[in-house]
Amino acid sequence: MTGALLRNLVAALMACSLPMGENPSQGDVLYTLKGYPVIVRYEAGEAVHAGVDIFGERPEDRTLCRLMDFVERYSLQMLLLDTDADRQLQMRLDGVNMPSFFETALHRDGPVRLELEHADQRKYTLRWGHEGDGFREMTFVSDYQLISGQNKIELENGFIPDLTAAPDSLSFPVVDPAAKALRRIGWNLYRNFEGSYLIDAISHTTYFQKEEGDYRPVQSEDYPMESLFNLFELPVCSEGPWNLSMRVLKYGYQVETVEMPVHRFVSHCLAEGCTPYLGLESYDRDSGEIVATLMLHNEMLSYDHVAKITANRSLFAEGGGTVEMTVSVFLPIHNIKNLFDE
Numbered sequence: 609m610t611g612a613l614l615r616n617l618v619a620a621l622m623a624c625s626l627p628m629g630e631n632p633s634q635g636d637v638l639y640t641l642k643g644y645p646v647i648v649r650y651e652a653g654e655a656v657h658a659g660v661d662i663f664g665e666r667p668e669d670r671t672l673c674r675l676m677d678f679v680e681r682y683s684l685q686m687l688l689l690d691t692d693a694d695r696q697l698q699m700r701l702d703g704v705n706m707p708s709f710f711e712t713a714l715h716r717d718g719p720v721r722l723e724l725e726h727a728d729q730r731k732y733t734l735r736w737g738h739e740g741d742g743f744r745e746m747t748f749v750s751d752y753q754l755i756s757g758q759n760k761i762e763l764e765n766g767f768i769p770d771l772t773a774a775p776d777s778l779s780f781p782v783v784d785p786a787a788k789a790l791r792r793i794g795w796n797l798y799r800n801f802e803g804s805y806l807i808d809a810i811s812h813t814t815y816f817q818k819e820e821g822d823y824r825p826v827q828s829e830d831y832p833m834e835s836l837f838n839l840f841e842l843p844v845c846s847e848g849p850w851n852l853s854m855r856v857l858k859y860g861y862q863v864e865t866v867e868m869p870v871h872r873f874v875s876h877c878l879a880e881g882c883t884p885y886l887g888l889e890s891y892d893r894d895s896g897e898i899v900a901t902l903m904l905h906n907e908m909l910s911y912d913h914v915a916k917i918t919a920n921r922s923l924f925a926e927g928g929g930t931v932e933m934t935v936s937v938f939l940p941i942h943n944i945k946n947l948f949d950e
Contacts (some may be wrong), residue, residue: 610654611758611792617658617681618648620688641686649678659684662736663720671881671908675724678755679734679746682706703731703749726750730942732788752938763938768866774876776922785816785823798823798829803885805905806944810887814841829925836898838917839870839931841884846871849928855935870931882906882913889916896921897930902933905941912944913937 617885624641634653638661639646645661657702658681666673682704686695699706723743725733730750752760758766790798796817815834816823825845826834838845850870855863877884882904889899897920904913915935923929 610656611756611762613757614658614681617688618655619685621646621648621658624688636827641684644687644860648685660687660949663722669877671906672722672724674755674909675732675734676722677761678748678757679698679736681757682746682748692930701753703751704754705747707745716782724873729907729910752906752911753907755909760938761859764856767856767937768854768864770867771868771873771876774872774879785814785829790816790823797826797834805883805885805903807887810885810901812841812883812885814838827924827927832896832898832919832921832924833891833900835924836900836917839885840874840886840902840917841876846874851928851930853932854928855934856933867930877913880906881908882928886917902935903944907941910941911938914942914944915937 619776621641630670634650637648637650639648647657647659647661648655649657657677657680659677660683662680662683663676666918682702682705686698686706689695689698698704720738721743723735731747731751733747734747735743735745736805748754753763754762754891778836785798785800790800793799798818800816801815802812802814815826815831815838817828818824825838825842827838827845835845839850846869852868852870852873854866854868854873856866857863874884883906885903885905887901887903889901889947891898897918900917900919902913902915902917904915906912913935915933918932922931923931
């Protein structure tokens with residue numbers, strides 16, 4: 609979904625009397641502004657990116673693509689301003705530092721080497737350039753609204769359309785748990801603990817049973833809580849007839865609802881760079897109802913999706929069914945951490 613910033617950038621390019629020509633339906637179109645190459649990328653007749661043409665082809669890594677798009681787009685924003693004073697003011701407002709804007713080559717001339725630092729979780733430093741020719745550098749705050757070019761409302765409004773447009777065919781390699789340090793925690797029950805988030809009770813943990821010499825993911829009414837962990841943390845476990853009834857909480861107390869396969873939700877979030885962490889809130893052994901908190905943590909892009917999940921033990925006996933979820937999306941990491949620090 610196109611944000612207002614991108615629409616304004618394309619409108620500004622048109623106002624500069626660039627030969628925009630007819631709006632293509634798909635692909636990249638190159639223009640020139642103040643002597644610099646500018647690229648506008650279209651999908652299905654809509655502009656999805658505009659920026660100074662710095663990097664060229666994109667890698668498969670979606671996170672890196674978003675950061676590269678940001679650098680190109682923000683460079684175009686600076687290029688559209690008239691003076692260095694205007695640029696310095698805008699960068700101070702945005703939390704961006706890009707020294708000597710015009711003193712080194714802004715665009716690419718051959719392959720560009722890219723270096724990224726994110727040691728400080730509150731900022732990025734990205735360097736790019738050609739071997740032997742020096743590097744440009746940009747430091748910017750870890751703020752997904754800035755990186756994506758969309759405000760919170762636009763991000764929330766685009767969440768369900770992005771999910772529904774995501775392919776069902778996304779797949780991930782099956783991890784061989786035998787190669788992991790499995791810990792036996794019960795009769796024929798093994799745990800693979802891969803870290804916690806914020807508190808020990810919210811963890812990335814998967815569970816296995818040994819059958820005929822192989823470790824297989826738990827999906828059983830006998831282990832409902834462990835099966836729920838696997839459902840959202842092992843993509844292979846959500847490939848069956850599992851559905852999600854989702855409520856997305858949005859700005860202004862608005863709520864948007866959608867139903868989709870659990871696998872589509874899980875695989876899309878994983879592909880976006882999120883790591884799932886699950887924490888059990890309650891389990892009623894009489895009714896079989898399970899309530900849990902799911903944190904989808906995107907360390908590189910500095911946001912969390914935070915969801916409350918409700919499921920019933922009987923679903924694992926049936927081998928599928930509908931899980932209910934209420935989720936808040938694109939919450940800044942530092943906001944979430946502040947809640948747990950209090």
